[in-house]
Amino acid sequence: MIARDIALEGTRALITDGRPKITRTHAVPHSRQARTPLAVLMTGMPGAGKTTLARALEQAGYQRLCPDEEMFRRYGHYGIDFPRGQFRVREAPVLKDIAVEFRRHLQAGHDTVVDHGFWTPEERAEWRRIAEEGGGVPVLIYLPAPHEVRWARVRERNQKATVDANSIEFSEEDLLRFATRFHPPSADEPHIVYDSKPDSVLTELRHVLPCGDVAPQLPPDTAAPGVSNAPSEE
Template sequence: MSGLQGSGKTTLARALEKAGFRRLCPDEEMFRRYGHYGRDFPRGQFRIREAPVLKDIALELKELLAAGHEVVVDHGFWTPEERAQWAATVVKAGGEPILIYLPLPHEVRWDRIRRRNEQSLVDPNSIEFSEEDLLRHAGRFTPPTDDEPHIVYDGQPDSVLAAIQLSRRFDA
């Protein structure tokens, strides 16, 4: 997936999980290992602590794909380089990477984040962010271009599932 906080990644990933995909979520693993961001560990340490989590998620992804499972990685994949690296991991494990882009206006994402912030101490997917954080992160995000084949999420998980099925038919 490729999208900023509040774009609907976890909601879509959970819908795909209900459809039979195995769901891997780095944010949940971060919460499990380190606790609440900004409270149990300093805000400036997120990327340092995230690196080994992403490495472990990549290993688990390879194992699941090698075992024949369909997997969704509930993560934002903000840059073309990051997306290419993970796509290569999928291919090496015998899978077929499918990128789903979740575009959503700032106002909608900020409204969702504001509500989600209220659950940040108990929900591992609710890392607390300010609007300034969200705007700063948007400046580091590069949406997929036509050079990166992708599905644009329309808010309907069934549309994604249909597009994935269609993609499989063309690859067969």
């Protein structure tokens, strides 16, 4: 008889004393025969801190998949090597390939984070489905940040737009326009709220795993890398 664990089907974010907390909901049985990988999805505007968090998770042992970096590898500089108006058309096949790689990592048992913004509930639902198809436990992390903070980061990053795959150049007007198209997760979308502390997220992710599974964690005395946050012109 196979021993059983409990895998969490849903989570809900709570904030207590400034730290994200998770309320677990809808438990479903999961076999202990194999470790259940976590499939971390993020939702947030450009400059919210996605790549900073994703690279911290990568340092803790997660596989990191970044569509912006693959776009840069294939097509070069946005607005220089290809026209600005072609971003979404060129991004579509990149996202399809990232989805294939996402499934592959999860099927191999690897915790994986997708370094991307996922602006709408429909996108997030689709990628949760992809995660589940790969055998992973999907976890959504919401990265809120005020406009002033995001624009300051983007403005600084614009200076590196020709050399950094994660530094796509755009204006403050672009950022304001993107905000009209971004839909933060509602209470119907279980999620963790990022408090700008990657170690807090790693702690919460350990609570999401089935009993007996162990999530990666940052090496001792290692701070989260202070890197730019990837914009995504969607």
